[in-house]
Amino acid sequence: GYILSYNGGNIVNAKTGEKLFAQFLPDEVIPILYRYAKEKNHALLGYAGNEIITEMPDDQYVKEESRINKMNIRKVENLFEALEPHPTKLLMTGDPADMLKAENELSEILGDRMDIFRSAPFFLELVPKGIDKAKSLLRLLSKINLTPADMIAFGDGYNDLSMLKLAGMGVAMQNAAPEVRAEADYITLSNEEDGIAAALEHFCKRIFKSKRLKFRMWFKYGLKAQKLLAQGI
Structure with missing residues (x-):
C-alpha cells in the first residue's frame, strides 16, 4: 500500500519506503x-x-x-x-x-x-502551495493505473473535502463538520466507533448481496434457457 501524509505533501510506498512524491x-x-x-x-x-x-x-x-x-x-x-x-x-x-x-x-x-x-x-x-489530498491522490492513481471511480475515501476534516469530492465513493465520519458531511456520498459512524470498519462492512455486504442476487437470477433463468435450447425451442 501507499501512505499519503502531510495533507498530501508526501507519498511513500509503505512496503519499500520509496518516496514517490514530496513537496x-x-x-x-x-x-x-x-x-x-x-x-x-x-x-x-x-x-x-x-x-x-x-x-x-x-x-x-x-x-x-x-x-x-x-x-x-x-x-x-x-x-x-x-x-x-x-x-x-x-x-x-x-x-x-x-x-x-x-x-x-x-x-x-x-x-x-x-x-x-x-x-x-x-x-x-x-x-x-498547491498541495491538497485530491491532487496527491491523482498523482498516485496515475502511477498505479487506477481512476478516482475506483477509490473510496474517508474523511472528517475540512482538508478532506477535495478528496471526498474526487473519490467514486466519498464517506464522511459522523463526527465530521456539517460542511464535510454535506459533500459525502455516505455517512458512517464516528472515528471513536470504528466508522471506517463499519462502512467497509456495509459496502462488502452490499456487494455480496448484489452478486448473490445475480447468481440467483442466472440460476433461475439461465437453467430455464438451457432447457429451452436443449428442447430446440
Missing part, C-alpha cells in the same frame, strides 16, 4: 510563521520522525493532534532551530476565533507562496 515549504516562510506564532502566543508544531515537536506541549490542541495521530510530543526550547531541514508541513493551533483571524492575516502576508487553511476550527494547516 516542501519555502525556506523563507518558516521564520515568518515562527515569529507570528510567538507574537500571538499560538502553539506551532512540526514533525520529526514519529514525534510532534513544539515549544508548547501542554497546549490542549497540540495534545489533540497527538491523540489523533498517535504521535508522542517532544518539547523543544526553540522550534525554529529544532525543525528538520525543508519541512513539508507545520501546524498552528489555537481557539477557533484566533485561528480564523490567523488564517486571514497569514494568507494576506504569505498566500502567494504557500497554502494556509483550517482542517478543523482549531487547526491551521501551513503547507506548500
Whole structure:
C-alpha cells in the first residue's frame, strides 16, 4: 500500500519506503510563521520522525493532534532551530476565533507562496502551495493505473473535502463538520466507533448481496434457457 501524509505533501510506498512524491515549504516562510506564532502566543508544531515537536506541549490542541495521530510530543526550547531541514508541513493551533483571524492575516502576508487553511476550527494547516489530498491522490492513481471511480475515501476534516469530492465513493465520519458531511456520498459512524470498519462492512455486504442476487437470477433463468435450447425451442 501507499501512505499519503502531510495533507498530501508526501507519498511513500509503505512496503519499500520509496518516496514517490514530496513537496516542501519555502525556506523563507518558516521564520515568518515562527515569529507570528510567538507574537500571538499560538502553539506551532512540526514533525520529526514519529514525534510532534513544539515549544508548547501542554497546549490542549497540540495534545489533540497527538491523540489523533498517535504521535508522542517532544518539547523543544526553540522550534525554529529544532525543525528538520525543508519541512513539508507545520501546524498552528489555537481557539477557533484566533485561528480564523490567523488564517486571514497569514494568507494576506504569505498566500502567494504557500497554502494556509483550517482542517478543523482549531487547526491551521501551513503547507506548500498547491498541495491538497485530491491532487496527491491523482498523482498516485496515475502511477498505479487506477481512476478516482475506483477509490473510496474517508474523511472528517475540512482538508478532506477535495478528496471526498474526487473519490467514486466519498464517506464522511459522523463526527465530521456539517460542511464535510454535506459533500459525502455516505455517512458512517464516528472515528471513536470504528466508522471506517463499519462502512467497509456495509459496502462488502452490499456487494455480496448484489452478486448473490445475480447468481440467483442466472440460476433461475439461465437453467430455464438451457432447457429451452436443449428442447430446440
